[in-house]
Amino acid sequence: MEPDVDARAAVEVEGLSLAFAERVVLSGLDLRIRPGEFVALLGHSGCGKTTLLRILAGVERGFVGRVEVPRAVAVAFQTPRLMPWKRVWRNIVLGLPGRPDRGLAERYLAEVSLRDHAGTWPKTLSGGEAQRASLARALVREPELLLLDEPFAALDALTRSSVQQLVADLWSRRSCAVLLVTHDVEEALLLADRVLVMKGGRVAHEVAVDQPRPRDVADHRFVALRRLVLGWLGVSRA
Amino acid sequence: MIAAGASVVLTPEDNRSRWRPPRWLRRAAGPVTLLAAWSVASTTGLLPPEVLASPSDVAAAGGRLLASGELVTAIGVSGQRVGLGFALGTAVAVVLALLAGLFRLGEDLIDSSVGMIRTIPWVGLIPLLIIWLGIDEAPKVALVALAVTFPLYFNLYGGIRSVDAALIEAGRVLGMSRAGLVRHVVLPAAAPSALVGLRYALGGAWLALVFGEQVNASAGIGYLMNNAREFYRTDVIVVCLVVYAALGLFCDLVVRLAGRHLLTWRDSFDGT
Numbered sequence: 001m002e003p004d005v006d007a008r009a010a011v012e013v014e015g016l017s018l019a020f021a022e023r024v025v026l027s028g029l030d031l032r033i034r035p036g037e038f039v040a041l042l043g044h045s046g047c048g049k050t051t052l053l054r055i056l057a058g059v060e061r062g063f064v065g066r067v068e069v070p071r072a073v074a075v076a077f078q079t080p081r082l083m084p085w086k087r088v089w090r091n092i093v094l095g096l097p098g099r100p101d102r103g104l105a106e107r108y109l110a111e112v113s114l115r116d117h118a119g120t121w122p123k124t125l126s127g128g129e130a131q132r133a134s135l136a137r138a139l140v141r142e143p144e145l146l147l148l149d150e151p152f153a154a155l156d157a158l159t160r161s162s163v164q165q166l167v168a169d170l171w172s173r174r175s176c177a178v179l180l181v182t183h184d185v186e187e188a189l190l191l192a193d194r195v196l197v198m199k200g201g202r203v204a205h206e207v208a209v210d211q212p213r214p215r216d217v218a219d220h221r222f223v224a225l226r227r228l229v230l231g232w233l234g235v236s237r238a
Numbered sequence: 239m240i241a242a243g244a245s246v247v248l249t250p251e252d253n254r255s256r257w258r259p260p261r262w263l264r265r266a267a268g269p270v271t272l273l274a275a276w277s278v279a280s281t282t283g284l285l286p287p288e289v290l291a292s293p294s295d296v297a298a299a300g301g302r303l304l305a306s307g308e309l310v311t312a313i314g315v316s317g318q319r320v321g322l323g324f325a326l327g328t329a330v331a332v333v334l335a336l337l338a339g340l341f342r343l344g345e346d347l348i349d350s351s352v353g354m355i356r357t358i359p360w361v362g363l364i365p366l367l368i369i370w371l372g373i374d375e376a377p378k379v380a381l382v383a384l385a386v387t388f389p390l391y392f393n394l395y396g397g398i399r400s401v402d403a404a405l406i407e408a409g410r411v412l413g414m415s416r417a418g419l420v421r422h423v424v425l426p427a428a429a430p431s432a433l434v435g436l437r438y439a440l441g442g443a444w445l446a447l448v449f450g451e452q453v454n455a456s457a458g459i460g461y462l463m464n465n466a467r468e469f470y471r472t473d474v475i476v477v478c479l480v481v482y483a484a485l486g487l488f489c490d491l492v493v494r495l496a497g498r499h500l501l502t503w504r505d506s507f508d509g510t
Contacts (some may be wrong), residue, residue: 034318059407081404083405083426084504094412123505
């Protein structure tokens with residue numbers, strides 16, 4: 001285990017519990033994410049991953065426990081959730097304080113190669129473009145914590161890998177902490193510094209991925225890690 | 239190889255060889271035929287003028303009324319009634335729909351009451367409106383307002399309540415205030431539904447005007463009509479009916495054009 005040299009944390013969660021009408025979703029969950037750390041969270045459907053993410057995003061308040069997050073948190077959801085009645089650039093700056101201008105939106109759209117689409121309607125974007133726009137909308141908030149809720153799940157395989165690469169690039173250029181919720185073990189191991197597996201409403205397993213990037217899925221250490229995590233998830237595969 | 243007897247040879251369609259009448263001509267054929275039949279029936283005496291004036295008499299009466307300025311004045315008076323009633327009804331409907339749509343308390347207090355009052359046929363309220371408001375402009379405006387309020391309320395309320403919860407959540411995560419959510423998420427999302435309500439409301443408004451103007455009107459299109467009835471002037475009555483229809487059609491066109499302009503963002507089925 002690596003020593004905890006940095007006493008600061010981007011996320012600190014202690015004893016987090018939450019139940020929806022008798023059904024316990026989270027029970028005594030602890031989580032700590034260092035500033036700038038990329039953490040992937042795996043688990044079966046309904047294990048509480050998305051609930052944890054919604055709590056960290058500040059939209060779910062019916063919990064017990066202590067939760068500390070940075071002031072600047074941004075979220076990219078599984079679907080882009082762009083407002084169809086606002087042009088792309090207005091979607092990017094939606095909710096920002098003051099009167100943000102188009103130039104600001106265009107700077108961030110350029111980062112996801114969508115600068116030319118600033119003035120168009122969201123309906124004209126493809127699935128991958130819309131998801132990139134949603135990433136730009138998260139980044140324009142310059143978050144200290146970026147929450148990604150299965151943002152690649154609804155994309156086709158080719159688009160998925162290019163958006164994954166984009167996320168990796170964007171993260172390496174910034175210093176924000178990332179919590180990526182996903183079902184995809186390979187994706188988690190490719191992107192994250194640390195992979196967590198949730199079970200029974202808490203973090204049941206975790207492993208640090210300390211291979212240099214970009215990672216090779218065929219590397220024997222990668223294969224071994226994947227087998228380990230799949231085992232935790234109860235999927236036994238040769 | 240395709241088995242013998244199981245194949246079909248598809249040949250490209252050749253549209254050039256056969257002439258088809260253009261679409262507008264086919265569409266115009268129905269009304270033109272009706273008009274011609276009416277004309278023939280009138281000139282042959284099958285349709286006496288005291289039953290229904292001939293198209294040319296109607297056109298002449300329209301020209302006369304236009305030239306004398308009577309028609310323009312009448313349209314102005316009637317238009318003002320519709321405009322006032324429409325504005326009043328819209329204001330009431332929007333306030334009620336916002337209260338009921340945005341707040342659960344508002345829904346509990348308002349929605350069931352509006353639903354109940356709606357079941358009263360508003361034409362049946364004319365006697366009560368006369369007792370309450372007299373026989374001048376007020377009951378006519380009130381009747382139009384009533385006809386406007388309900389369709390607009392239900393469509394706007396329904397529109398607000400069917401806003402995608404995922405977009406509301408996204409807005410909250412983006413740090414939008416409650417007022418910001420209403421302005422940038424809820425209202426734009428409810429706009430298509432509200433525009434449908436607006437079209438219903440306008441249709442109801444002109445209908446309510448026709449009913450309202452049958453009551454002691456001393457000016458307006460209804461007054462022209464009632465006067466004409468006294469003298470069996472079917473030509474003037476038809477002119478008035480045409481004017482009512484044209485005004486209704488014009489309002490509908492305005493709302494549809496406004497809708498097309500406001501809803502360019504939509505990615506929905508436009509028909510084939």
